[in-house]
Amino acid sequence: MKTILEIKNISKIYDKTVVALSNVSFKIEYGITAITGPNGAGKTTLFNIISGTVKASSGEIRFLGKRINGYQPHKRCMAGIGRTFQIPRLFDENSLLENVAIGVMTGAKKIKENMNIDSLKKQAGEILNFIGIKENKYEIKAKKLTLAEQKMLQLATAVATKPKLMLIDELSSGMTFQDALRLSDVIKRLYDYGISFLMVEHNMELINKLAEKIIVLHEGQIVNVSEKGDNETGK
Amino acid sequence: MKLLQIVTKQELKSSLIAIPVFTLILINGSGYLLTAASYGFLIAILSFGWNLTALTGEISLGHAGFFGIGAYVAVISGISGINSVLSVFIGALAAGVYGAITSLSFYRLSGVGFALASIAFSQIPKIVAENLSITGAGSGIVNIKPLFIIKSINTPLREYIMGASLLIILLIFTAFAGKKIWLKLSAIRQNRIAAEALGIATIRYKQINMLISSFIFGFVGALWTYWIGYINPDTAFDLYFSTAPLIGALFGGRNSLIGPIIGALILYLSDSAISMIFPVGHKAVYGLAILVTIMALRGGIFKAKKAII
Structure with a gap:
């Protein structure tokens, strides 16, 4: 291996x-x-x-x-190398979509893809869906999530960086x-x-x-x- | 179009009210009103420039240093025979270079450490200016010719220059800064370590913002010194040029684009109006603004209520 x-x-x-x-x-x-x-x-x-x-x-x-x-x-x-933190480190004032979109930007940069805001949002939504976060929470601020949800969101943001x-x-x-x-x-x-x-x-x-x-x-x-x-x- | 993308509706509405007010002042105003309006523009540009550093999460208390460098370098360049318009840009460039150097030196600092270091880097050029013969030492340089040959002191040309500079800076900035940069800056500001872990080069963004911010301060400092016609260390490095933009940005909303501009204009014009009634102690308006911001307006007038994307 x-x-x-x-x-x-x-x-x-x-x-x-x-x-x-x-x-x-x-x-x-x-x-x-x-x-x-x-x-x-x-x-x-x-x-x-x-x-x-x-x-x-x-x-x-x-x-x-x-x-x-x-x-x-x-x-x-x-x-x-992607990572999550023991105590979630999120962008509290940003929505879930925005949190993940920040990771998506890096993911897109890696494959030299120029994504506009709409594509970033779309891909962030797909990742959140994959991780299992419900769509009705996409627009709320990260600080409003429970600890378990914050941890899943952090996983989503890191995964978004490919x-x-x-x-x-x-x-x-x-x-x-x-x-x-x-x-x-x-x-x-x-x-x-x-x-x-x-x-x-x-x-x-x-x-x-x-x-x-x-x-x-x-x-x-x-x-x-x-x-x-x-x-x-x-x- | 880009401007409309990153300015919220609330900001846009307020700007639409502010624009005709200032246009009227510029067209019909005279004397004190005109001077107050142009000083208002000056502080508004500084507030916008200061906020570029704040957008990366750092609070600078020493931006007056860049203002003074821009002013001194422009005047000395002008005296040595360089075209005065070109000298303004040389002054701005010198301030930008100094900003980049300080940013490189203090890139590991943040929070209180950065704020304290910023005071130190604003004092270094002041001490240099106080001790060099080329800067006129403590007494400074007098009888500086105006930027354009302005025959009458009441001509509104200088006011137009300040207003136009504000507009041009805003347009240049919005032409390059899209929502994606805004989003990255909000990430850096909120959690630098998380932003780095997600692939954002936080130090590079801090340095670029500091460079542009100090360039703007240098540019305005150069314009200012050609405007008032003299320069000395106490006036060019006056702490006021660090604090007034800071308070304007905090009051207006430092997470927004237009907020610092509107905040600075409101405060400066209020200060000027109050000074006509109370010639002494009118600066209390800035203290009051800090109190109001801290106690009731966390995030400023233009608190970013709306999500960025």
Whole structure:
């Protein structure tokens, strides 16, 4: 299987004393990979480093074979990395359509397509429909949504950028069982469209249902890597 | 057509009321009224220019620095023999370059950090102007010839120049800025990290907006100094040129295109009218505007009620 993301000896040390990540290395292939571990294990820090929001103290990141350490976050998105945040980061004053249209603009730029406002709106509506948000909510402001809806909206905005790899950070937390089921179905369908996933997740049911590979982080280090149907574990 | 696309109906209606009022002032007005109207236009252009930086979410307290640079560079260029009209653009360009440099230097700053840094970058050129012989040091430069040879001080030419400049800047801006840019700027303003994660080059947009914004300030500063005929560090870098546009934009609605222009015009003309009755303390109108905006008009007169697309 072709490697999509390669993390080599990534470390992050805050204020020269607090070690958030220590020599983390792994490769992920096209598919769905989960990262789990207790709070404070360094999962979100790792996501922030991959998406460029936080700089690693040392180490290397390769995406589709290219070293992306020096890329700014927007360039990583343009390269094909989409992400959601643990606490949704949306454009609260904008409507759902506008939120997704911002992502659609980037998606269109990637394929060098010049879309007018009407086309942006149309495609944003299609993505919202795909994600399962009802049409009667398209024009309301993002801040008026429930937490679960905000998380789904954030997934829609990131998907609109046409990513090859999606980093999803605890998307199911705060969701009801039904919402989590719906989320799992959406992820599966997006995977069928060719989007790979790296998900930070605590919901073991969701992990077992979706992930082909599970990475366990603890105190900034990988303590276990397992693959579906594989009882062997190793570093 | 593009102007109509990004201006809301509410803004358009207000503009339709404002345009004949100002046209009447320009045609029939004289003396104090004309001067007040043209100063109103001047502050309105500055308010529009200041808002370009604010549209990326940053509040600058130091735009007077760009105003002063534009004024000084234009006058010095004019004195050294360069055509005075060309010197206005040289002044604007110098302010734009300084804006780009400051933006590059402070690109990591935002919020309070950016606001404080902006005060610092407005003071640097002032200190330079106070200490150079070419700028006339603390006493400045006097007897600057008007931009066009205006025989009579009452000629409305300068008022037309200010009004026309406002219109041209607005038209140029709307010719290039479509709804898509508006949408991107609203994203940057609301959540920079989310905007970056969605592929928007936030730093580049901030820098471009700062460059255009400082260019506009430099341009107006240059026009202003040719208008009043003298320049010194205290007047050219007067804090008023940072605060009046800011308050005008906040009062008018800094998330809208026309809002800062209308806000600045209302405040300046109110200030001028009140000053005829209360020659002292009339500037309180700006303080009052801040209070009203904060307490009752969050988002300003033209609070963006309507979705952008």
